[in-house]
Amino acid sequence: MTNSSNPPVAVVTGAARGIGLATTQLLLEDGWHVAMIDRDEPELMKVSNGLTGARPFVCDVSVPEDVDQMARQVLAWSGRIDALVNNAGVADFGPMADTDFKRWRTVMETNLDGVFLCSQALIPALKQTHGAIVNIASISGLRASTLRVAYGTSKAAVIHLTKQQAAELGEHNVRVNCVAPGPVRTKLAIAVHSPEIIAAYHDAIPLNRYGAEHEIAQAIVFLASPKASYITGQVLAADGGFESTGVGLPALRTKLDK
Template identity: 35%
Template sequence: MSHRDAEAVFADRVVVVTGAGSGIGRAAALAFARAGAHVLGVGRRQEALDATARQYPGIAVFAGDLRADDVPDAVVRSAVERWGKVDVLVNNAGATALMPLAEATASRIDDLFRLNVTAPSLLARAALPHLRRTRGSIVNVSSTYGHRPLPNAAHYAATKSALEQLTRSWALELAPDRIRVNAVAPGPTESDALASAGLPSEVVEQIKNDEARSIPLGRRGEPGEVASWLLRLADPASGWLTGQVLTLDGGLELL
């Protein structure tokens, strides 16, 4: 899809992107905006969202914690009040948690599922009436570890596995409304996720190096590489594609 084609496709479309303050979410917000969309970038950190918005016109922001009960409805309401509709929901916000079974606690498990599973579900519910009107699209961001085992972070992997099953189930449930639901499952990608998990910088660098060595193509992914596929999945030209989980991991899944 050329830049000119993308701009024609997404002109005046309204796209909600969560986790837009960094990484894949920031890259997605910028990519949709460059393609002509009105973008509502959502995240917890106002400064990070503002930094995203400054990079390209057409991006508005909403700062809030998606784990709070009233925030998913408020996000969708903000987009509709500003632009009158919602065409695309990109459920990208999420957290990584290193949690060996011996260290698992109810509160940490609940918090992880609340952000990675419950919040996307409530956002999709809030957007549903508007997506029905626009025959829109939901794109979820899973992980290669949604379908690969991940020792010492099993609960994180379980949240992504749940998101992939939601993707397939919603695709069938919403097909009569002509709403398409797909997902991308990135492998290790450059982002702030490891640092945000509270790991020391030297540990983060070691993990990144180990991951790069384990990937057949020899490197971690870049956020823009994932964002380009989010656009493709949301593109109405992909109108016969639904219920799919596209793995982008440099061949890691093949091992």
């Protein structure tokens, strides 16, 4: 797919763990070079060590000055940017009554402002390469749920921001798409989800299981690649069918006894 003498370059935010790290690893396997972006410097340095073709850059995507500096540093290293994966995000779940403005802003600063800032900083470079942006939202941005007033709203905003970006950048041959993961088997999810929660998710998902980080990464890398050259402004729910079934009761999806 790639020319080893002039490999494409991707910028992946939130690359120190989870979906961001899985995406980085898959891009490297496909011959890309990857700028790994994260604000957790110790973890970023640890996981990037030994990854040929990857370079870590410490950056808080919610801070405009950090993002501008990151953009300059990445371009000085790579000379080009072919894809931006806006994956960095924070999760904060709790009742609406307990979500004060500080908690609201903490979620919005990373989940929404970070996508906006990184995109704005790297759009000039992406125009030069006719590149792609892949924003990472969530199934919580497509369907409402309890305890997610800030998180779900931030991800719904990312979905609409994706469409705004696609509408404006299409004439520059820059594609913008969004992946909305459903429940994913991350270390954090397994640590905080009780057996009852896990069983309930399994019952509600047609594929009857959590997704894996590498499965979400496959969708991201596809949309970032030339294989998706005529796809823009789309939202791909990588969720095992969770969104498609709405609020239907699992018991009613089985054959009823006559």
